[in-house]
Amino acid sequence: MTLQVLDPTNETAPPPGQLALRPAGLAGKTVGFISNGKEGTTAFFAHLDRMLRETLGVASVISRVKSNYSAPADAHIVAEIQGWDAVITGIGD
C-alpha cells in the first residue's frame, strides 16, 4: 500500500549570506581578529599578527575576543568590523 509521507526538514532555507568584496592586497590595510577566546587562540593569533605585519605589510591589526566562545560575536565587535579592511575569525580548541 502506497504511503504519503511528509518532508521533516525546514524547506524554507534562510537567505544566503553575501560575501564581502575581497581586498586586492593587505599592504597598508587594517585587519581585525575575532577570537573565540579559547586557550589555543593566543599563540595562533600572535603568530598571525606578526606574519601579517612583517610578510604582508598590514598597517594595523586589531584583536577582539568574544565574551562567550559558543555564541555569536558581541554586537560591539560586529559594529567595529565596518572599520576594518579584512577580518579573520577562528576557534582555538
Next chain:
Amino acid sequence: MQLTSKAYDVEDIWAVQEFYHSKGWTDGLPVVPPSPDAVQACLEWAMMAPEQLVGIEPVRGVAITAEKLAINAVMAGCLPMHFPAVLTAFTAMLQPEFLLHGATASTGGCAVFVVLNGPIRQELGAVGGFNALGNSDRATMVIGRALRLALINILEVRPGGIDRSTLGHPGKLSFCVAEDEEDTTWLPLSVQRGLPAGVSAVTVMAAGAPRQIMNEWTTRPEEILETFAAEMRANLRHYSLHGGNYALIIPKQLREHLQSAGWSKTDIAAFIHERARVYRREWAEVGKGAVVRDRGDSIYPALGSADDLLVIAAGGPAGGFGAVIPPWLGHKSRAVTLPIGACVDCEPPKQ
C-alpha cells in the same frame, strides 16, 4: 487544515525507512511514517495551525513552525497527546538563555535533558521509577527523541554538519525523565523553579552524560550528599571548572534518608553549593597544570548560587544509586522551565 510540507508517495513502510535514512532524516533508528493524518492529529490536539510559529532560532534566524515540529514528533513515535510536551520543550530550547545554537554545535557534545513535571506525567504514563534515565516508559522516550529529530531535520544539527560534537553521548538519542512526584515529600522541580503547584511543566537543560554515584552505607544526609558533591568536584576537575546548572537524580532509597531527616530540596542545594567547589590548582593533579598559572588559589564553585541546582526525585525503589548530570558549558547555557499549555504570568483581560 492545510499542510504545506512537501509530500512523497512511498511504496510501503519498509521503503519509508530507506527513503528517510537515505535523505539523512533519521537518527539511525526506524521512524514512524509522518502521514498528513498523523501530523494533523498532533496539531489538532495542541490546537495549533500548521504555520503557527513555535519560535525562531536566535542565531541563524530559522523559523520553527508547528507543522515541522509535528512531523518530527510523529517520526519519533509520538502520539498526539505527547505533542504539547514536545512543543513546550522546543519553545524552552529557543529561549536566548538556553543558547541552543552553541549547545547543539559545540564540540562539547551535550544533549538536551528534559524533565517533566505535573499532571501531564500521569496523563502520558510517564514514570520516574525503574530505569528512570533509560527506557523507563514510552512517553519520555518519544518526547526526548522528537526533540533530537527536530534538531536534525529543522535546524540541520547533523553530526559533522552543525553538530560538531567530538564524542556526544547516548542521551542525544533521547534524554527525558519524569519526576517521581508521588513518591516524595519534596516539591516538584517546576515548583522549585517558580511555577505554581499542579501545573504541568517542562524543564530543559543542555547537559553532559549522567555520572552515576553509589552510597548505600550511611543514612546521614551530609554523607549521602558528600558523594554527590564529590562527583561534581570530579566533573570540575576532569571536565570544566566553570559552574552552571547541575541536576541531581536522587532515588527513593537515598531520598528516604534525606526526607526523614527533614532535608528539603532547598537544604540539599545549600549544602551542595558549599561542598561542590575546587581550587584551580587541583587541575595540576589531573594533567591540566598548564593552565593553572598564578591562579591556583582561585576557588571554582560548581553552582553560581544554590538555585542553579536541579534536584529531581527519580529512580527505582531499591538501590543507593544516584546521578549527577553536569552542564554542557558552565553558566553560558541556562536551564529553562516552561508550563505546558498554560500562561501563568499573563495579564488578566482588561475590562
